[in-house]
Amino acid sequence: MSGLDLHQQDVRDSLSFPWPEPPQPGHTQEVAPGVLWLRMPLPFGLDHINLYLLRHEHGWVVVDTGLNTPQSKQVWESVFAEVFSGAPVLAVIVTHFHYDHSGLFGWLVDRFQCPAYMSFGEYQSMFVVPPKGDEPNWAFSQFYQRCGLSEQEVTEFQPMLSQMSYDIDAPTSFRRLRENDLLKIGNRCWRIVIGSGHSPEHACLYNEDDQLLIAGDQILPRITSSVCVNVSEPEANPLGDWLASLRRFRNLPDSVLVLPAHERPFHGLHHRLGQLQQHHDSHLEALVAALDRPKTVAELRPVLFPRIRGSFDLLMAIGETLAHINFLRDEGVLTRTLDGEAWRFGLSSSGGQTFVATEDIHV
């Protein structure tokens, strides 16, 4: 079932998926001349990440690296031998700092002694590590108690975080990617398009001639990228950044083939941007509607995320609920008061009752 069959494209929700099946884990599929889609396994519910390999006359350029595990290294060894046939990696580009993308960044760069490309914000973020040890530190505990979780719930995060912590092998030096930078790779020119909200300064690669967009986690076809506030920046408004990014990505043509980091490549960029915006707008409206009295993040969490399976889900759901709350605070819709250990959020007298979605939806 692999291979492109133009007559039987898989069409769902107005998105079309040219490849009905992904390549087998550890295998590649050519999605454009000289652009290979590598399916790298992950040991999570989300069991894979898509990496992209760009052919160059003297070797290969790699976009994203996989998790820092023996399994990923094994996959890379077989790619070096069987796909690259001994040709070198000339550069490694990493879209953003999350460990499934950047885990083997330094390992690849050191092995081939090649340049490491990343935006400044993502490079810096690789060095911000969650608190280690068995006991949560005071800032971590305080943040989640401010969100309305009990001491017990906060204590349960720590073993989960220790278990989930994968090391990022960060390169010692890097070359900075900025918006609109052009990278010439083989006979293609790729323009850097920066998004924000899922991570601070996420780099995508856009090729105009062949209408290709290597999108990382910035635009995924079915799942929605997490947009979370966490202990490292409690007052942040990543949802504001995310919604602004969705609007800016509309400047790219709808005809691009989107090459995402999870699931499958697809057509239908503008439709997907509209769906993502609608998803967050409906979350914002649901939060406002739920505020019949001032509530904590933990009390509001089930409005957006009614089903939680375990501590990791709870951590992400709290972070994403707070992202929506902080957005509404920045818009002047909500106010925050401290009630004991926890913040309570209520409708402000001016903006709350009249809140409407930020922009018309065009889908």
Ligand SMILES: [Zn+2]
């Ligand atoms: Zn990510």
